[in-house]
Structures are given as structure tokens and as C-alpha cells.
């Protein structure tokens with residue numbers, strides 16, 4: 001696993017999925033898992049496709065949400 | 078580092094043996110849970126503390142740090158749930174929170190939770206914590222799933238090499254929890270000094286660098302003051318090597334001196350290489366995969382995220398969900414309708430006061446009941462969507478949308494907001510905070526109201542059920558796909574007036590497939606459905622009573638066509654006549670601004686019929702083409718108050734909500750006309 005090469009490849013291609021990298025560099029499932037935190041230290045953030053929240057109390061932004069107090073108005077109309 | 082229980086001078090050779098404990102001193106021992114996202118931190122936290130929390134399949138639920146307490150034997154523990162991270166630097170908010178907590182060392186031990194199926198990804202954090210000289214218990218969680226998939230974890234190489242206690246746990250089956258408690262108890266109460274510290278063996282060059290760095294730093298008093306946390310255990314040189322000077326800001330003269338002594342780039346590469354090798358060694362010695370077919374999951378992933386095939390599968394999956402929803406819900410919905418009609422008929426006979434009779438029967442039961450009959454559809458739809466979401470499928474679909482989004486000049490983050498918007502536009506708009514590019518963000522905020530939120534569902538279901546019942550699922554699918562296209566095209570369009578700036582590269586990770594538990598699905602469905610019920614008793618009820626009053630007065634229900642409600646709707650008739658919408662349709666749309674469900678409840682009231690015949694009444698007024706135009710108008714027109722208020726607070730200006738008001742209405746009107754025209758040809 002050549003970290004430098006992988007780094008360059010990602011910087012050139014902007015938004016990739018881990019699957020793309022796995023295929024390009026012929027890495028095993030295990031190697032990809034080892035690689036993840038290294039990519040983060042290279043300044044390449046890992047964006048996990050997240051849960052789809054639709055209700056205030058589960059909303060990831062619940063704490064910063066100013067609409068919360070207007071519950072009856074249906075804050076998440 | 079910890080107060081209270083290190084008076085004893087006893088020493089022990091093994092880190093898991095305990096000495097005599099000072100009873101009475103073992104109060105409020107602070108420990109914390111750290112680990113990668115989605116490994117089961119919160120699940121373990123809940124088991125240990127009994128705190129009730131929402132548990133989901135995807136990472137990122139834990140944004141804030143959560144605190145709980147629990148007792149074990151004679152000790153009470155304070156447990157802190159840290160956000161999910163892969164490394165401890167300051168590259169993201171989550172990392173910053175976790176790093177600051179760890180570095181301040183106001184705790185006794187840290188439980189590093191790893192996912193047995195992704196143990197590899199936790200090794201980096203594990204080493205980093207050891208480099209910071211933190212007392213760690215490694216909990217390898219989801220061991221049930223690992224066993225199922227033929228993955229065997231052998232903890233002894235990790236225990237021996239790193240000298241830390243390791244427990245195999247499952248938050249699902251409860252396996253290993255007792256052992257974890259016992260280890261927490263023993264390890265946190267054993268005397269700090271007696272714990273055998275792991276010395277990490279670096280290559281000689283790195284050792285030399287650490288030494289010189291520390292010697293050099295001792296000449297700089299400002300380093301001693303500003304980085305005291307980092308200096309303990311020589312973490313500063315390691316951190317500097319790993320993450321550079323970006324968030325450290327060491328003195329320039331110090332850096333210059335350091336650069337004359339070392340080739341930092343080379344050293345960094347050597348350090349990284351050492352770390353990679355060390356982790357690879359640990360991984361290969363402690364994980365055994367018993368000839369399982371990992372490739373099946375890969376193939377599945379590959380197909381589902383394939384550019385063309387994936388989209389077809391997505392469309393088919395949504396179609397299947399929509400058909401199931403309609404078919405399963407219809408009989409239940411009919412039953413509810415029957416119940417409301419009978420209740421209405423009964424009450425209309427027993428209430429003698431004419432206005433009260435009309436208020437209760439036509440207003441409340443007719444209006445709110447008209448919305449409530451969709452309870453089965455809404456709950457069943459959420460149940461199936463919950464299944465897609467919890468199983469890990471929906472994020473894959475979202476990933477596809479993301480690919481498309483990029484060709485519309487939107488960054489990877491934006492598609493999340495679109496999917497979020499299907500639930501509710503308010504959190505969707507707030508979630509755009511994570512988009513760095515300000516102009517792109519504004520374009521997206523102004524386009525997100527086109528994401529079809531769940532409040533519009535009753536309107537769709539009413540109209541689809543009335544006019545397109547034989548193709549119900551197909552029409553609903555068309556609406557949702559149009560909604561995505563609308564958001565994308567609108568953002569692209571608005572961005573034309575905006576210049577683009579550079580974006581940074583990133584990597585997209587998809588959560589793994591999981592069979593959702595029924596309990597999780599039930600919680601999911603209830604949480605979403607509950608909201609609908611709350612609204613029915615709140616804003617929908619209030620709006621319906623207002624509409625009833627406007628239709629009842631000024632002539633006491635004698636002639637609805639000259640009521641106040643008619644007056645409101647007739648203002649817009651010149652604009653809507655050719656679409657086949659009369660004043661009643663228009664009045665419903667006006668009140669729908671409060672909450673989209675009100676469109677349905679107001680039709681029940683305004684058409685002045687029991688629910689049994691609302692469909693017939695609508696069929697008398699609208700043609701299928703005008704109904705389809707109405708559906709698309711509702712999809713696109715004015716967002717609700719809450720959304721407008723959010724746009725105001727997110728853009729800090731009244732200009733944009735007012736713009737949205739006109740923009741969405743104009744677009745909705747245009748679309749309605751186009752749909753009516755095309756619909757007139759085909760239907």
C-alpha cells in the first residue's frame with residue numbers, strides 16, 4: 001500500500017468513494033479499513049453518508065435549532 | 078491525575094489485578110467512551126448507564142458529549158460519551174471536542190470501543206491514545222456480528238504487545254458486558270502509579286527527533302506554558318510530526334531551528350510508514366477471517382452504487398415501497414374513514430345548535446378527520462423508509478444522488494440536505510451549515526423548499542387516491558423524482574448568478590448493510606408518525622377551525638359561495654380558472670401555507686361533505702389533468718412558516734424568505750401550467 005500515491009490520486013480526483021480507491025489500488029477490505037484514519041491525517045476528510053433525520057428531537061442540529069420552542073407550529077413542518 | 082484514590086503505595090505487576098480498595102472513596106469516578114463513528118459507543122453507554130437514547134444505524138448521532146452515571150459494586154462512575162472520531166486532531170469539530178477532552182485528563186480511564194468488523198480502523202486511534210499515555214480499556218464490540226460473519230478476533234497479541242486490557246462485547250446480545258464492568262472496576266480503581274505503562278518503540282530516527290524536539294522546546298518558556306497538556310509524555314513532537322503545525326502554531330524561531338536539524342518531510346513519511354506497518358502487524362496477528370465471502374457484500378455495494386444500474390434499482394425500490402404503502406394502507410384507511418363518517422353522522426343528529434353542529438361535524442371531524450384517515454399510509458410509509466434507511470440502503474441511494482448532484486455544481490454534502498428535506502425542510506436548511514462554499518450554500522437554501530416534505534404526503538395521497546388509484550405508486554414516484562430534479566435544477570439556475578470557488582477533496586464512506594431490528598424500526602416509525610399526530614391536534618386543528626369559521630360566516634352557513642372563505646379564493650380565480658381550480662381549491666392552498674396538511678382538511682370542510690364523498694366531490698370539480706397540476710403546485714409552492722423563518726435565520730436577512738415566497742410560487746405556477754398542458758395531452 002503506497003500512501004503517497006493514494007494521497008495524490010485523491011487530491012487529483014476530488015470526491016471519491018472508498019470503493020473507487022479500493023478498486024484503483026487493488027486493496028483488500030482490511031487494508032481499506034486501515035487506510036481510513038491515515039487519509040484523515042492527510043487532511044482528506046471522510047464523509048460518512050449519514051442518517052436521514054426528519055424529526056426535531058433526532059435531528060443532528062437539534063441543539064442549535066432555534067425553531068424548537070415553536071413546537072406547536074410544527075418545527076419540522 | 079485523578080483525585081481520591083491513589084493514596085496506597087501498593088504495587089502490582091499485572092494491570093488487571095486489584096488491590097484493597099478504599100471504600101467510600103470510589104465516588105464519581107470519571108471514565109469516558111471514545112471510538113470511531115458507528116461502533117456502538119452510544120449502545121454501550123445506554124447499557125451501562127441505562128439512559129434512554131435514540132440508537133441508529135448510522136454514524137454521527139452523538140454530536141454533543143453525553144454524560145450518565147452508573148454503580149458497580151461499591152463504586153459510582155460518571156460516564157462520558159464522546160463523539161465518534163478516527164483520529165485526535167483538530168480537523169473537525171468532533172475531533173476537537175474529543176481531543177480537548179482526552180488531553181485535559183480529568184478522567185481515570187478511557188474505554189476505546191472498536192467494531193469487531195472494522196477493528197482495523199480503530200487501531201490508529203488506539204495507538205494515538207497510547208502515545209498520549211492514556212489508560213485504555215479496549216472494548217471490541219459487535220462481536221455477535223463478527224461471529225456470524227466468520228470473523229474471529231484474537232485479543233492476546235494486542236494485550237501482550239500494547240499491555241492493555243481487552244474485552245469482547247456485544248451491545249446487542251449483552252455478551253461481555255459483565256466482564257467489561259469488572260475490568261472497568263478493577264482497572265479504574267487500581268492505583269494509577271501501578272499500572273504498567275506501555276512504551277511505544279519508535280524507529281531510532283523518530284526517537285532522536287522526539288528527544289531533540291523536547292530539548293529544544295525546553296529553551297522556549299512560551300512552549301512550556303502554552304502546550305503543557307501536549308508536553309506530558311512527549312506528545313507534542315509526535316503530534317507535530319503527524320499533523321504539522323497548522324493548529325499548533327509553534328513559535329517561528331523554534332520551527333526554524335528544528336528545520337535546520339531535521340528533514341521534516343522525510344521524517345514524517347518515516348513515522349507514517351512505521352505506524353502503518355505497526356498497525357498492519359497488529360491487524361494481521363489478531364484478526365482471522367474464516368474464508369467468508371466478503372466479495373458478496375462488495376458485489377452488492379458495487380451494483381447498488383453503479384451509475385446506471387444503481388439508479389434503476391433505487392427507482393424500483395422506491396416504487397416497491399410506494400406500492401406496498403398504498404396497498405397495505407388502503408383497507409385500514411377505508412376503515413378509519415368509515416369510523417369518522419359514522420361519528421360525524423351520529424354527532425350531526427345529537428348536536429342541536431346549528432353553528433356548533435357545523436363546527437364539530439364539518440369543521441373538526443370533517444377537516445381534521447380528513448387528515449387523520451391517512452394515518453395508515455403515513456405510518457406504513459415511514460416503516461418501509463425506516464427499513465431502507467436502517468439497513469444501509471438509503472445512504473447508498475443518497476450516494477447516487479450525490480454523483481448526480483455534483484454535475485449540477487453542488488458539493489457532496491448537499492445531497493444529504495435534499496434527502497433530509499424529504500422529512501422536513503427546516504433541518505435540511507440548517508444542515509447546509511456544513512457546506513463551506515457560501516454561494517453554493519445560498520443557492521441550495523433557496524432551492525430546498527422544493528424537496529417534498531412529509532407534510533405534503535396527505536395532499537398527494539388524497540389526490541392520487543381520487544384520480545390515479547390504478548397507478549398510485551407510479552405517480553408518487555414521479556412526484557419524488559421531480560422533487561429531486563427541481564432542487565438540483567433550481568440550485569444550478571441560481572448559481573448561474575454566482576461565481577464558484579474551489580472545493581477540497583474528500584472521501585465518501587458508506588455504512589455497512591445491517592438487518593434492522595423490529596424494535597428500532599418501531600421506534601423510527603413512531604417518532605416520525607407521532608409528529609404527524611401532534612400536528613393534527615395542533616396547527617391543523619386550529620387552521621381547520623379558522624377555515625370553518627370563514628366559510629360559515631357572514632351568512633351562517635346558508636351560502637358558502639358568498640362566505641369570507643370564498644372571497645379569499647375568488648381573488649385568485651382569474652389565475653387558476655384555466656387550470657380548472659375554483660375558489661375552494663385556491664382557499665385550501667392559501668391556508669396550506671400554515672401547514673401543508675391543512676390543504677386536505679380545508680377541502681373536507683369547504684366541499685362541505687362527509688369524508689365518504691370528498692373524493693366524489695373532487696372528481697366533480699377537477700379533471701385528472703387539473704388534479705395532477707394541483708399536486709405539482711403543492712410540491713413546489715410557498716414553504717411553511719417554519720421553513721421561511723429558518724431561511725431568515727440562516728441567511729440573516731428578510732430579503733431571502735421574501736424572495737423564496739415569490740420564487741417558489743412563480744415556479745410552482747409555471748410547473749402547474751406545464752403539467753396541466755402535458756397532462757391534458759396524455760391523460
Ligand SMILES: Nc1nc2c(ncn2[C@@H]2O[C@H](COP(=O)(O)OP(=O)(O)O)[C@@H](O)[C@H]2O)c(=O)[nH]1
Pocket residue numbers: 112113114115116117118119120121132133134135136137138139161218219220221222246247248249250
Ligand atoms: N449486531 C450488533 N449491532 C450493534 C452492536 N452495538 C451497536 N450496534 C448497532 O450499531 C449501530 C450504531 O450504534 P451506536 O451505539 O449508535 O454507535 P455510535 O455511533 O458509536 O454511538 C446501531 O444500529 C446499533 O444497534 C453490537 O454489539 N452488535
Ligand SMILES: [Mg+2]
Pocket residue numbers: 118119120138139
Ligand atoms: Mg453515538
